[in-house]
Amino acid sequence: SAVISQKPSRDICQRGTSxxxxxxxxxxxxxxxxxxxxxxxxxTLIATANQGSEATYESGFVIDKFPISRPNLTFSTLTVSNMxxxxxxxxxxxxxxxxxxxxxxxxxxxxxVL
Amino acid sequence: AQSVAQPEDQVNVAEGNPLTVKCTYSVSGNPYLFWYxxxxxxxxxxxxxxxxxxxxxxGSYGFEAEFNKSQxxxxxxxxxxxxxxxxxxxxxxxxKSGGSYIPTFGRGTSLIVHP
Numbered sequence: 001s002a003v004i005s006q007k008p009s010r011d012i013c014q015r016g017t018s019x020x021x022x023x024x025x026x027x028x029x030x031x032x033x034x035x036x037x038x039x040x041x042x043x044t045l046i047a048t049a050n051q052g053s054e055a056t057y058e059s060g061f062v063i064d065k066f067p068i069s070r071p072n073l074t075f076s077t078l079t080v081s082n083m084x085x086x087x088x089x090x091x092x093x094x095x096x097x098x099x100x101x102x103x104x105x106x107x108x109x110x111x112x113v114l
Numbered sequence: 115a116q117s118v119a120q121p122e123d124q125v126n127v128a129e130g131n132p133l134t135v136k137c138t139y140s141v142s143g144n145p146y147l148f149w150y151x152x153x154x155x156x157x158x159x160x161x162x163x164x165x166x167x168x169x170x171x172x173g174s175y176g177f178e179a180e181f182n183k184s185q186x187x188x189x190x191x192x193x194x195x196x197x198x199x200x201x202x203x204x205x206x207x208x209x210k211s212g213g214s215y216i217p218t219f220g221r222g223t224s225l226i227v228h229p
Contacts, residue, residue: 004157006157031215033216041221041222042204042219042220042221042222043158043204043219045216048216092157092158094158096215098215100163101146101163101165101208102148102160102163103148103158103160103206103217104160105150105157105158105159106157107156107157108156108157110155
């Protein structure tokens, strides 16, 4: 299966700042997703990153807070804007192995907002 | 609609004993079922899946899972647990006829294997 590289792997950020997380897949994939995993919680889907068009956001997530880019079939970014301590979480990039049917994940980006 | 339940927040087992992590699901049609594992400070790793065919599915690290349609379950099992199996385990389901590629994840079960 493909390998996903995410960076940064972790960061400590100040309230009110923004941080962009990068996700690179080592092969072309049709579908990429961004998830949030709050401490001790399951995965919550933020959005589907669409290549060449605006991302599709899940209920409770908006583009102004979580702008997403997907310029090609191997790369996506997620920005967490105007951060507050409530945004402290693990953010996971994921891609679909369409032939096999399962998702594969990056190692996650662990953000702490002070 | 699709949903998945992992009824246990935590499972404790002694090393060498068999382990079971439970998962039940609900879909309108037929399911795709998945198990993932998350080791501390890591992303999710795919363990195994049921798509069609044999109800007993074998996966990575000696894990297996049994699809039971009548009980709508897909429990994860391993005959002999290792301390290194201690991790967070997620079950996920996707409805084959739902038209979406996005699975629904359970809340996760923390497996603790004691030496």
